[in-house]
Amino acid sequence: MFCFVDSRAVRTTLVCFAVAPLAASCATSSGSLSGRGAEDPAAFVTEGPLKFAPRPTSPAITAVDLMTRLYIFADDSMMGRDDGGPFGATKATNYIQRELRRLGLTPAGDNGGFFQDIGYRTAVADARSTITVDGQSLILGRDFAPVPRVGAHAVREQLSVIYGGPLDSIARLTAAQASGKLVMLLAPRAAQTGGRGGRGGAATPAALASAAAIVVVQGDSLIGASTPARGLASDDAARIAAGPLRINVTRAAAQRLLGADPAVASVGTEGKTARVDLLFAETRWPVRNVVAIVPGTDRALRNEYVAIGAHTDHIGFNTHPVDHDSLRAYNRVMRPRGANDPVGQPTAEQWSAIKQIRDSLSKLHPSRLDSIANGADDDGSGSVVLLEIAEALARTPAKRPFVLVWHAAEEDGLLGSRYFSEHPTVPRDSIVAQLNMDMLGRGRASDHAGGGPEYLRLIGSRRLSTELGDIVERVNTQNNYGFVFDYTFDVPGHPQNSYCRSDHYNYARFGIPIVYFSTGVQADYHMVTDEPQYIDYVHMARNASFIRDVALVVANLDHRPVVDKPKPDPNVPCRQ
Numbered sequence: 001m002f003c004f005v006d007s008r009a010v011r012t013t014l015v016c017f018a019v020a021p022l023a024a025s026c027a028t029s030s031g032s033l034s035g036r037g038a039e040d041p042a043a044f045v046t047e048g049p050l051k052f053a054p055r056p057t058s059p060a061i062t063a064v065d066l067m068t069r070l071y072i073f074a075d076d077s078m079m080g081r082d083d084g085g086p087f088g089a090t091k092a093t094n095y096i097q098r099e100l101r102r103l104g105l106t107p108a109g110d111n112g113g114f115f116q117d118i119g120y121r122t123a124v125a126d127a128r129s130t131i132t133v134d135g136q137s138l139i140l141g142r143d144f145a146p147v148p149r150v151g152a153h154a155v156r157e158q159l160s161v162i163y164g165g166p167l168d169s170i171a172r173l174t175a176a177q178a179s180g181k182l183v184m185l186l187a188p189r190a191a192q193t194g195g196r197g198g199r200g201g202a203a204t205p206a207a208l209a210s211a212a213a214i215v216v217v218q219g220d221s222l223i224g225a226s227t228p229a230r231g232l233a234s235d236d237a238a239r240i241a242a243g244p245l246r247i248n249v250t251r252a253a254a255q256r257l258l259g260a261d262p263a264v265a266s267v268g269t270e271g272k273t274a275r276v277d278l279l280f281a282e283t284r285w286p287v288r289n290v291v292a293i294v295p296g297t298d299r300a301l302r303n304e305y306v307a308i309g310a311h312t313d314h315i316g317f318n319t320h321p322v323d324h325d326s327l328r329a330y331n332r333v334m335r336p337r338g339a340n341d342p343v344g345q346p347t348a349e350q351w352s353a354i355k356q357i358r359d360s361l362s363k364l365h366p367s368r369l370d371s372i373a374n375g376a377d378d379d380g381s382g383s384v385v386l387l388e389i390a391e392a393l394a395r396t397p398a399k400r401p402f403v404l405v406w407h408a409a410e411e412d413g414l415l416g417s418r419y420f421s422e423h424p425t426v427p428r429d430s431i432v433a434q435l436n437m438d439m440l441g442r443g444r445a446s447d448h449a450g451g452g453p454e455y456l457r458l459i460g461s462r463r464l465s466t467e468l469g470d471i472v473e474r475v476n477t478q479n480n481y482g483f484v485f486d487y488t489f490d491v492p493g494h495p496q497n498s499y500c501r502s503d504h505y506n507y508a509r510f511g512i513p514i515v516y517f518s519t520g521v522q523a524d525y526h527m528v529t530d531e532p533q534y535i536d537y538v539h540m541a542r543n544a545s546f547i548r549d550v551a552l553v554v555a556n557l558d559h560r561p562v563v564d565k566p567k568p569d570p571n572v573p574c575r576q
Contacts, residue, residue: 047364047533047534048067048535054072058391061392064537073095077091080315080373082313083411084316089287089312089408096406103390103391105294106292106294109291116289117286118232119419120284121282122230122285123228125280126281128279131247131253142250143250146245150232151231154278154280155276158273158274161274162181163267166186172267173208173268174207175207181212183208184257185216213278214245217250217251220250220251222248289407289419295397297398301400302401304560305430306401306431306432308402308403309404310386310438311416311502313408317371320371322371324369325368328527331523334346338527373530376535382440385543398556402551403425417506420506432554433515433560436503438517439518439521440540442524442534443457453539454484456483456486458516459516460505460515460516463565464508464511465513465562468554468561471550
C-alpha cells in the first residue's frame, strides 16, 4: 500500500492504494543523478542529490548559489516551515536574518530589527464549551463542534432555534426571523458524507447576518471538528464583517435542537431553546515577516521604493509517512497539478503508467518514507531567489532604494503580506511597484504543458500599469533573455484565480503596480515530494537574473511607473 495526504499536510486526509512494498525505514542514500556529477546543477536531468554540502555564495547570481541556499532552506530540519506551530518557520526566518546581517542590508522590521511580528494566532474551541437542550448536554466533538475563528467573542446565552432550510437553497428566512437566534441550515449531501464543503461552505446570506450563530447540520459524524483556525488579531469591525459564528452538529444533535427532523422540516420551523456556552482558546505564535532595505544612490529618490517579495512558509508535515516515489509516480499520472487536482482511482492503463514511473525511480535509489512537505518550489524557490537578488543588489544598488519582504503565512490566506500592506514599515504610498515571486524552480516540459527553458508565467503585469508590463517585455528583449511569457493565467475570470492567490494582491489592492513571476504549479505542488532535488537550478538562476534586471530598470526610472488603470477598493474581496 501507499498513502498520501490530500490538501494541507497538517490537516490530514489519507488516501491509500496498493502499489509496491514500503521501505521499512528512511533511506540514507545521498540520492543520484542522471548525467554528470553532483557538482553541476545542469546535470540534474531526472533528479539531483538528496543532500548537498553548502558552498560560499557570491554577488553573482548562480545556479550553485541557489542550490546552496535552497538545500538549507527546504531541508527536512525546517519541518515544512509551517507558521502555525513551534517548528521550522522560525528557524527559516532566522536563516534569512543571518544572511541579511552578513550581507550588510538595512533592517526595516520592528524596533530596528529585521522581523515584523504579524500578530498571528491560532484558535480552537475551548473544552468547556457546552450546548444544553431539555436539560441534557450535547458532547463537544461528538455532537457539536464550533467552527473556531481568531478574535471571536464567546457566546453565552439562552437561544431559540429556527430552521432556515438547506445551506445551498434560495429559500431563506427574513432578517427579522433570524435575529438573535440559532439558525439551523442543512449542509449539502457531499458535506454530510465527508465531501467538500464539510465546514459550512458558502458565505452567510445577508439576511442571516443578525443571527446569534449558524448551526450547520452534517452527517452522522462531524467533519473537521478539531481543526484550528489561523489568522490575525481582528478588531470589532472585522468580527462583524465576518458574520455569525458557525457550529457544526450531527443529524442526531440537530433533531434534538429542532425537535424535528431537519431533512423534512419547513423553512421557519421553530425549535427548542438551548443554553449555549461557546468559548475559544487562542495561542499567539511568533510569526514574522522579514524586512530589509537596500539603500538607493539618488537622494532625490530616497523616499521611493521598489518592493520585491516572496513567502517563507509552507504546509508543514504529517504524522503518516508515505512512500515518496510511489506518491511521485501517482501524481505524475493522476494529479499533474498536485493538490490542485482531485484524487482519483486509476484505470488499468494509468496503473501501468504509475508502475513504470515507480520502477524507473527505484533504479535510481532505494525507496524511502517521507512525511515532510519541504516546499522547495513553493516558495523556497522565491525565498532564496530573493536572497540571491539581495546579495546582487547590495553590490549594484540603483537610484531608488529596494524594500525586500519575505512574507509569512501566505499559505494561511496571504496573512503576512496583508499585515505588511496594512502596517508597512515604509510609507505605503512610497512604494512605486512590487515584484512578487512564488514558485520559480520548475517549469520543465515534464512539469506542465508548454514548459521548457524559456518558460515564465506572468500575472498582473498590466492590470494597474501598462508601463510596468512594457518594462518587463523590454528587459526580456533588450537583455536577450528569450523568455516566452505565459499570460494564460492572467485572463480575467480564469478558474485558478491566480491573481488573487499570492502576496502581490495585497499591494495591488492599494493601487501599487505589481508583477507576479512564476513557473507554475506541477505534480509536486503541496506534496511531500516538493524537494530541492527536483529543482531546475539553471532555469531558476535565469529567472532570478531577469527579475533583478526588471527591478533595476524600475528603480532607475526618472518617474514612478504610470498607473493608468482603475485602482481597486482595498476592502472588496479580490476577483480575477
